[in-house]
Amino acid sequence: MRPRILSTILATALLAGQVSAQPEEPAPAALPQARPAAVDADFPFPTSPFQPDLTPGYVLIEGDIQIRVDQYMALMAGADATFGAVTYWFNGIVPYDFVTTGGGAVSQANQNIAIQAMGMIAARAGITFRAATGSDVNRIRFQNSSFNNSPVGLQGGTQIINIVSWGTPIIICHEVYHSLGFWHEQSRADRNTYVTINANNICGSGISTPCTAGSGPTQCCLCIDNAGLCTSCAFNFNFQPGTLTYGLYDFDSFMHYGPNAFSCNGLPTIAVNPPWTNTIGQRDHFSYFDEITCRGLYPFNTDRWLDRNHTGTIGATFLLPLNNPNILTVASTIPPGATLFVKFGNTYSGVGTYTNPVTIIAPAGTVTIGN
Numbered sequence: 001m002r003p004r005i006l007s008t009i010l011a012t013a014l015l016a017g018q019v020s021a022q023p024e025e026p027a028p029a030a031l032p033q034a035r036p037a038a039v040d041a042d043f044p045f046p047t048s049p050f051q052p053d054l055t056p057g058y059v060l061i062e063g064d065i066q067i068r069v070d071q072y073m074a075l076m077a078g079a080d081a082t083f084g085a086v087t088y089w090f091n092g093i094v095p096y097d098f099v100t101t102g103g104g105a106v107s108q109a110n111q112n113i114a115i116q117a118m119g120m121i122a123a124r125a126g127i128t129f130r131a132a133t134g135s136d137v138n139r140i141r142f143q144n145s146s147f148n149n150s151p152v153g154l155q156g157g158t159q160i161i162n163i164v165s166w167g168t169p170i171i172i173c174h175e176v177y178h179s180l181g182f183w184h185e186q187s188r189a190d191r192n193t194y195v196t197i198n199a200n201n202i203c204g205s206g207i208s209t210p211c212t213a214g215s216g217p218t219q220c221c222l223c224i225d226n227a228g229l230c231t232s233c234a235f236n237f238n239f240q241p242g243t244l245t246y247g248l249y250d251f252d253s254f255m256h257y258g259p260n261a262f263s264c265n266g267l268p269t270i271a272v273n274p275p276w277t278n279t280i281g282q283r284d285h286f287s288y289f290d291e292i293t294c295r296g297l298y299p300f301n302t303d304r305w306l307d308r309n310h311t312g313t314i315g316a317t318f319l320l321p322l323n324n325p326n327i328l329t330v331a332s333t334i335p336p337g338a339t340l341f342v343k344f345g346n347t348y349s350g351v352g353t354y355t356n357p358v359t360i361i362a363p364a365g366t367v368t369i370g371n
């Protein structure tokens, strides 16, 4: 969010993209497809004077998501975001470094906190965060800022993660999740079943909240465009139709907005639909599906996925699962000690004696094993 938005961080995540299991690293030149002719070899877009510390050539949406200027222009032209698909980090390896000079320099103490936050993620998924070396083309770079924000997924080159909330490692995790490929939870295509977006309470979207500069009760300028002018914050509530979702809508995700995100009048912009009464917008823990989905996209070495209804390429991964209807057969052929995630609630055969020690989990619902 933000073209200067001034809100701190909201968040949640959606999962996104498609990834093949362990894609080989393409040549750097093949990365991000849609950048226009370069003005600068590394950062082709001019940096907005209103968003000076983002990854060069990027602007902010949804309060804390950096997107490329061309994507932003399409969004502002009315296209419902079509850039949900993301690129994941190859083999789960994420090089990082820190800004060490100037106003964005990250103190040693805060560097340690960022490393702690990355460790919290690495404990839950097969991701290796390591200090970048000179040969790393792609990396995340932490920068001290007045806001928290990040691009979504691997961008190619150096991508900046801005942090102000150094005292809250889970917020750093939220931003790193964006860089790993997660959108906000409320961007899911099915979100209207679970929450209602109250457009009249969104800054600049209702009659009572004209989008003009100022701080009076009828004024609101939480969002500005790339020219620095006040604009409606409604675009922050778009769907991301290109994204991938998994599991039930996750109210508890640390990638979900809070109820008053971009509110100009103090009334909720996001209301949980009955009969649900869940709290949204927590920023103190990984939800169950925050963990499962990240581990799906970035698996540990012995994680395997099974979905008997899967068609197409078989990879034993979250996105390309095994499709054998017999769990016993599957369990006998995967590594000892493996965890087998069974994707959907179907009936599988496989009652019998399992001699290969594996853990079987059905994260998104009940699975029946019969014969």
Ligand SMILES: [Zn+2]
Pocket: 009, 010, 011, 012, 064, 065, 174, 178, 184
């Ligand atoms: Zn976010």
